Amino acid sequence: MDELVQRLSEGKHPVEVGLRPEKTVTAFKESIDRGYVYIKFTQTRGGTELGVQLDEKACNFQTTNFEQATGTAHIEGDLTLNYVKVRCIADINLPTLTGEGNLEPVTEVTVA
Template identity: 50%
Template sequence: MDRLVERLSAEGQDIAVGGPAPSVEEFHHRLTELKYVFLKFTGTRGGTDLGVRIDDATDLGTADFTTATGNVHVEGTLTLNFQPVRCIADIDLTTLTGTGHLTPVG
Protein backbone atom coordinates (compact mmCIF):
# COMPACT_ATOMS: atom_id res chain seq x y z
CA MET A 1 0.00 0.00 0.00
CA ASP A 2 1.19 3.51 -0.79
CA ARG A 3 2.58 5.32 2.29
CA LEU A 4 0.36 8.39 1.89
CA VAL A 5 -2.74 6.25 1.42
CA GLU A 6 -1.77 4.24 4.48
CA ARG A 7 -1.26 7.40 6.54
CA LEU A 8 -4.59 8.93 5.47
CA SER A 9 -6.41 5.66 6.16
CA ALA A 10 -6.20 6.20 9.91
CA GLU A 11 -9.60 7.35 11.18
CA GLY A 12 -9.99 10.82 12.64
CA GLN A 13 -7.80 12.75 10.20
CA ASP A 14 -8.36 16.54 10.24
CA ILE A 15 -10.05 17.70 7.04
CA ALA A 16 -11.11 21.07 5.64
CA VAL A 17 -13.15 21.94 2.58
CA GLY A 18 -10.53 22.65 -0.07
CA GLY A 19 -10.37 24.09 -3.52
CA PRO A 20 -9.57 27.56 -4.82
CA ALA A 21 -12.28 29.46 -2.88
CA PRO A 22 -13.81 27.38 -0.08
CA SER A 23 -17.16 28.72 1.06
CA VAL A 24 -20.49 27.27 2.16
CA GLU A 25 -22.06 28.39 -1.13
CA GLU A 26 -19.33 26.81 -3.26
CA PHE A 27 -19.40 23.61 -1.19
CA HIS A 28 -23.20 23.39 -1.63
CA HIS A 29 -22.91 23.93 -5.39
CA ARG A 30 -20.25 21.23 -5.69
CA LEU A 31 -22.28 18.78 -3.57
CA THR A 32 -25.61 19.26 -5.33
CA GLU A 33 -24.73 20.24 -8.91
CA LEU A 34 -21.23 19.03 -9.74
CA LYS A 35 -21.14 15.95 -7.46
CA TYR A 36 -17.41 16.64 -7.03
CA VAL A 37 -15.81 18.29 -3.99
CA PHE A 38 -12.34 19.22 -2.85
CA LEU A 39 -11.31 18.05 0.62
CA LYS A 40 -7.96 18.87 2.20
CA PHE A 41 -6.29 16.55 4.69
CA THR A 42 -4.57 19.21 6.79
CA GLY A 43 -2.31 16.93 8.84
CA THR A 44 0.22 16.32 6.07
CA ARG A 45 3.12 18.61 5.24
CA GLY A 46 1.49 21.40 3.25
CA GLY A 47 -1.85 19.56 3.30
CA THR A 48 -3.18 17.06 0.78
CA ASP A 49 -5.98 18.50 -1.37
CA LEU A 50 -8.06 15.77 -3.01
CA GLY A 51 -10.88 15.89 -5.55
CA VAL A 52 -13.63 13.46 -4.56
CA ARG A 53 -16.42 12.27 -6.86
CA ILE A 54 -19.27 11.93 -4.36
CA ASP A 55 -21.90 9.20 -4.48
CA ASP A 56 -25.26 8.30 -2.93
CA ALA A 57 -23.73 7.58 0.49
CA THR A 58 -23.23 11.34 0.91
CA ASP A 59 -25.84 12.72 3.34
CA LEU A 60 -26.92 16.37 3.50
CA GLY A 61 -29.82 15.61 5.85
CA THR A 62 -28.62 17.63 8.86
CA ALA A 63 -27.11 20.50 6.85
CA ASP A 64 -28.67 23.95 6.56
CA PHE A 65 -26.71 25.77 3.89
CA THR A 66 -28.72 28.98 4.32
CA THR A 67 -27.56 29.44 7.93
CA ALA A 68 -24.27 27.54 7.48
CA THR A 69 -25.11 25.12 10.29
CA GLY A 70 -25.23 21.37 10.65
CA ASN A 71 -23.06 18.64 9.22
CA VAL A 72 -22.49 16.98 5.87
CA HIS A 73 -21.43 13.35 5.59
CA VAL A 74 -19.35 13.02 2.41
CA GLU A 75 -18.43 9.76 0.72
CA GLY A 76 -16.92 9.18 -2.68
CA THR A 77 -14.06 7.77 -4.68
CA LEU A 78 -10.81 8.92 -6.21
CA THR A 79 -7.37 7.63 -7.15
CA LEU A 80 -4.42 8.69 -5.00
CA ASN A 81 -0.90 7.76 -6.11
CA PHE A 82 -2.32 5.20 -8.55
CA GLN A 83 -4.39 3.50 -5.84
CA PRO A 84 -8.21 3.59 -5.88
CA VAL A 85 -9.59 4.80 -2.55
CA ARG A 86 -12.84 5.81 -0.93
CA CYS A 87 -12.97 9.03 1.08
CA ILE A 88 -15.29 9.22 4.09
CA ALA A 89 -15.63 12.57 5.90
CA ASP A 90 -17.91 14.52 8.20
CA ILE A 91 -17.84 18.29 7.67
CA ASP A 92 -19.23 20.97 10.02
CA LEU A 93 -20.72 23.76 7.89
CA THR A 94 -20.01 26.40 10.55
CA THR A 95 -16.24 25.95 10.19
CA LEU A 96 -15.97 23.98 6.92
CA THR A 97 -13.76 21.54 8.79
CA GLY A 98 -14.16 18.05 10.16
CA THR A 99 -12.64 14.62 10.27
CA GLY A 100 -12.38 11.69 7.92
CA HIS A 101 -10.18 9.06 6.37
CA LEU A 102 -9.47 7.08 3.22
CA THR A 103 -10.27 3.41 2.67
CA PRO A 104 -8.37 1.48 -0.01
CA VAL A 105 -10.64 -0.09 -2.62
CA GLY A 106 -9.92 -3.56 -3.95
Protein backbone atom coordinates in the same frame (compact mmCIF):
# COMPACT_ATOMS: atom_id res chain seq x y z
CA MET B 1 0.44 -0.08 -0.10
CA ASP B 2 1.42 3.55 -0.60
CA GLU B 3 2.65 5.25 2.62
CA LEU B 4 0.34 8.29 2.33
CA VAL B 5 -2.69 6.13 1.55
CA GLN B 6 -1.89 3.89 4.50
CA ARG B 7 -1.47 6.83 6.90
CA LEU B 8 -4.74 8.48 5.82
CA SER B 9 -6.52 5.11 6.09
CA GLU B 10 -5.65 4.75 9.77
CA GLY B 11 -8.03 6.62 12.09
CA LYS B 12 -9.68 9.99 11.55
CA HIS B 13 -7.76 13.04 10.35
CA PRO B 14 -8.50 16.80 10.36
CA VAL B 15 -9.88 17.95 7.01
CA GLU B 16 -11.19 21.12 5.45
CA VAL B 17 -13.11 21.85 2.29
CA GLY B 18 -10.90 23.12 -0.52
CA LEU B 19 -12.71 26.03 -2.18
CA ARG B 20 -11.51 28.80 -4.47
CA PRO B 21 -11.69 31.74 -4.85
CA GLU B 22 -13.63 32.02 -1.59
CA LYS B 23 -14.36 29.50 1.13
CA THR B 24 -18.12 29.79 1.69
CA VAL B 25 -20.97 27.44 2.45
CA THR B 26 -22.60 28.56 -0.83
CA ALA B 27 -19.49 27.53 -2.80
CA PHE B 28 -19.43 24.18 -0.95
CA LYS B 29 -23.10 23.57 -1.83
CA GLU B 30 -22.38 24.39 -5.48
CA SER B 31 -19.55 21.83 -5.46
CA ILE B 32 -21.87 19.21 -3.98
CA ASP B 33 -24.49 20.00 -6.63
CA ARG B 34 -21.83 19.40 -9.31
CA GLY B 35 -21.00 16.06 -7.65
CA TYR B 36 -17.34 16.89 -7.11
CA VAL B 37 -15.66 18.39 -4.04
CA TYR B 38 -12.12 19.02 -2.86
CA ILE B 39 -11.17 17.75 0.59
CA LYS B 40 -7.84 18.76 2.12
CA PHE B 41 -6.16 16.60 4.75
CA THR B 42 -4.42 19.36 6.71
CA GLN B 43 -1.89 17.37 8.73
CA THR B 44 0.22 16.02 5.89
CA ARG B 45 3.36 17.82 4.72
CA GLY B 46 1.94 20.86 2.94
CA GLY B 47 -1.57 19.41 3.11
CA THR B 48 -3.04 16.83 0.75
CA GLU B 49 -5.96 18.11 -1.31
CA LEU B 50 -8.02 15.46 -3.05
CA GLY B 51 -10.69 15.84 -5.70
CA VAL B 52 -13.58 13.55 -4.75
CA GLN B 53 -16.26 12.33 -7.16
CA LEU B 54 -19.27 12.09 -4.82
CA ASP B 55 -21.24 8.89 -4.35
CA GLU B 56 -24.69 10.44 -4.02
CA LYS B 57 -26.19 7.33 -2.39
CA ALA B 58 -23.55 7.31 0.37
CA CYS B 59 -23.64 11.05 1.13
CA ASN B 60 -25.96 12.37 3.84
CA PHE B 61 -27.13 15.96 4.06
CA GLN B 62 -30.18 15.39 6.32
CA THR B 63 -28.67 17.30 9.25
CA THR B 64 -27.44 20.21 7.12
CA ASN B 65 -29.05 23.54 6.46
CA PHE B 66 -27.04 25.25 3.73
CA GLU B 67 -29.08 28.50 3.93
CA GLN B 68 -28.29 28.92 7.64
CA ALA B 69 -24.83 27.25 7.45
CA THR B 70 -25.62 24.76 10.21
CA GLY B 71 -25.21 21.02 10.65
CA THR B 72 -22.79 18.42 9.37
CA ALA B 73 -22.45 17.12 5.81
CA HIS B 74 -21.38 13.47 5.42
CA ILE B 75 -19.65 12.97 2.10
CA GLU B 76 -18.20 9.89 0.44
CA GLY B 77 -16.64 9.37 -2.93
CA ASP B 78 -13.97 7.52 -4.83
CA LEU B 79 -10.67 8.63 -6.32
CA THR B 80 -7.19 7.35 -7.09
CA LEU B 81 -4.29 8.53 -4.90
CA ASN B 82 -0.76 7.50 -5.85
CA TYR B 83 -2.14 4.73 -8.11
CA VAL B 84 -4.30 3.28 -5.28
CA LYS B 85 -8.10 3.32 -5.60
CA VAL B 86 -9.57 4.75 -2.39
CA ARG B 87 -12.84 6.01 -0.94
CA CYS B 88 -12.73 9.35 0.88
CA ILE B 89 -15.15 9.60 3.81
CA ALA B 90 -15.53 12.94 5.60
CA ASP B 91 -17.89 14.71 7.97
CA ILE B 92 -17.84 18.46 7.36
CA ASN B 93 -19.11 20.98 9.92
CA LEU B 94 -20.86 23.67 7.85
CA PRO B 95 -20.15 26.69 10.11
CA THR B 96 -16.38 26.12 9.86
CA LEU B 97 -16.13 24.01 6.65
CA THR B 98 -13.77 21.74 8.58
CA GLY B 99 -14.18 18.30 10.08
CA GLU B 100 -12.59 14.90 10.06
CA GLY B 101 -12.14 12.23 7.47
CA ASN B 102 -10.22 9.22 6.31
CA LEU B 103 -9.52 7.08 3.29
CA GLU B 104 -10.48 3.46 2.75
CA PRO B 105 -8.66 1.40 0.11
CA VAL B 106 -11.12 0.05 -2.46
CA THR B 107 -10.62 -3.60 -3.27
CA GLU B 108 -11.19 -4.44 -6.90
CA VAL B 109 -13.72 -7.17 -7.55
CA THR B 110 -12.39 -9.48 -10.22
CA VAL B 111 -14.73 -11.67 -12.21
CA ALA B 112 -13.32 -15.08 -13.10
